[in-house]
Amino acid sequence: xxxxxxxxxxxxxxxxxxxxxxxxxxxxxxxxxxxxxxxxxxxxxxxxxxxxxxxxxxxxxxxxxxxxxxxxxxxxxxxxxxxxxxxxxxxxxxxxxxxxxxxxxxxxxxx
Amino acid sequence: xxxxxxxxxxxxxxxxxxxxxxxxxxxxxxxxxxxxxxxxxxxxxxxxxxxxxxxxxxxxxxxxxxxxxxxxxxxxxxxxxxxxxxxxxxxxxxxxxxxxxxxxxxxxxxxxxxxx
Numbered sequence: 001x002x003x004x005x006x007x008x009x010x011x012x013x014x015x016x017x018x019x020x021x022x023x024x025x026x027x028x029x030x031x032x033x034x035x036x037x038x039x040x041x042x043x044x045x046x047x048x049x050x051x052x053x054x055x056x057x058x059x060x061x062x063x064x065x066x067x068x069x070x071x072x073x074x075x076x077x078x079x080x081x082x083x084x085x086x087x088x089x090x091x092x093x094x095x096x097x098x099x100x101x102x103x104x105x106x107x108x109x110x111x
Numbered sequence: 112x113x114x115x116x117x118x119x120x121x122x123x124x125x126x127x128x129x130x131x132x133x134x135x136x137x138x139x140x141x142x143x144x145x146x147x148x149x150x151x152x153x154x155x156x157x158x159x160x161x162x163x164x165x166x167x168x169x170x171x172x173x174x175x176x177x178x179x180x181x182x183x184x185x186x187x188x189x190x191x192x193x194x195x196x197x198x199x200x201x202x203x204x205x206x207x208x209x210x211x212x213x214x215x216x217x218x219x220x221x222x223x224x225x226x227x
Contacts, residue, residue: 002155036213038156045206045220046148046156051213089156093212099170100146100158100214 003028003101004090011109012080020106022073022090028101030071034093037066037075040105041086049088050075077108085110113137113216115207120221127197127225133190133207133218141165141185144211147192149203150220157203160192175201197225 005023012018022029022037029035035053038046048057050066053073063078073092077084090103119131133145147159160181161170169181180193190207202225208214 032212034212038214045217046208046214047217048213048215051215057215091156091158091213096170098158098172099161100148102156102158105155 002104003094003098004092004103006088006090006103006106008104009107009109011111012077013111014080014082016080017076017078018080018108019074019076020088020090020108022075022092022103024071024073024092024101026071028092028094028098029068029073031095032093033068035066035068035073036091037064037073038089038091039084039086040089046089080110082110084108115209115216115218117205117207117218117221120205120223122224122226123197124227125198125225128193128195129197129223131192131194131205131207131221131223133192135188135190135209138209138216140188143209145183145190146208146210146214147179147181147190148206148208148214148217149201149223150206151200151203154203159205162190194223197223199225201225 037050040046053068054066087105094101116134162181178196182191204220206220207218209216
């Protein structure tokens with residue numbers, strides 16, 4: 001059982017927007033502004049898409065955005081494209097005992 | 112090219128040991144904190160261990176504490192994970208990841224299979 005809760009699946013049509021939620025507790029998501037989102041295509045390594053709740057690494061399209069309210073973080077993908085179809089994992093810093101905790105992942109399907 | 116390359120995975124019997132390596136290139140390895148993360152077949156990501164740039168601070172997940180040991184050799188731009196007392200549930204792809212509060216660079220992973 002993962003520390004953070006994500007919906008197992010999400011879907012959206014080309015060009016539409018989709019939001020994936022990630023629910024934790026005050027000991028992780030709610031306690032720190034260190035929420036990250038990773039994209040993982042089948043057979044590939046995870047790729048950092050969002051860090052520190054809402055910051056995008058260089059090279060990540062601005063179609064990807066992050067936010068947080070209380071113990072729940074969200075990833076929004078706007079203008080869905082075919083290549084966005086992948087698994088998405090949220091992660092949060094959770095202190096020195098647990099360090100990084102992950103969600104169970106959300107499989108995004110682009111229709 | 113900035114990259115991390117893991118090696119050392121393979122098939123090992125329950126109770127056995129394995130040492131994974133992660134070779135860094137294209138960046139100044141000795142200023143970065145590093146992590147090991149694994150992914151069991153068809154499952155999600157699980158953080159395993161953190162080591163600071165100078166090896167002063169080390170953390171482990173409860174699931175591997177006492178069995179796995181992380182280390183690094185900054186002169187060789189390498190990160191290691193010594194895995195002892197391996198169990199079937201340790202079967203996974205093991206990734207090294209650069210970063211402190213998030214992993215901004217990941218290797219391609221190395222598969223460890225624990226089976227008799």
